[in-house]
Amino acid sequence: MYLAAATLLALTAGGGWVPAPSAPWDMLAGARCDFAVHGEPVVDEVVKRVVATDPDGSVRTVxxxxxxxxxxxxxxxxxxxxxxxxxxxLVTYAKGGSQHWKVAGPVLVGFAENGGTLPRGLYIVDGLYTLDISATGYKTLTLQAGSVDPLCARID
Structure with a gap:
């Protein structure tokens, strides 16, 4: 089942937000692109809010x-x-290490070789979609509406 954009926006409204800064990162040649890649936020105003916890108090959904x-x-x-x-x-974290993402708008996603439903690479996925990440790191992208932009090709 897909999450409607209005539902996602309603769940992300309200208070209790705290900064969620992104760290710079590096990928070796062959990990995502054929060449080594560096990523660094140039604008980072991301905030997060815990919206659900498990009975033991651990974070369930953010x-x-x-x-x-x-x-x-x-x-x-x-x-x-x-x-x-x-x-x-909205990211739901399972006890076994898997994650379920419900997304509206663009997110940067990397896929390893044989590591998901897209070929190895870095992508901006935009639109309405879900992303399931298994405990082993395998990523399953289910795009309801939107686009996938391969970033390795943009900087090759």
């Missing part, structure tokens, strides 16, 4: 929202692209 632009750079050539990744998401 809402995320806010502007995020990540500069993705080919470290070999210096070519870069500023990727809008400022979507809104």
């Amino acid at each position: 809402a995320y929202k806010g502007d995020l632009v990540v500069r993705v750079t080919n470290t070999g050539t210096g070519a870069s692209y500023d990727a809008d990744a400022g979507g809104s998401a």
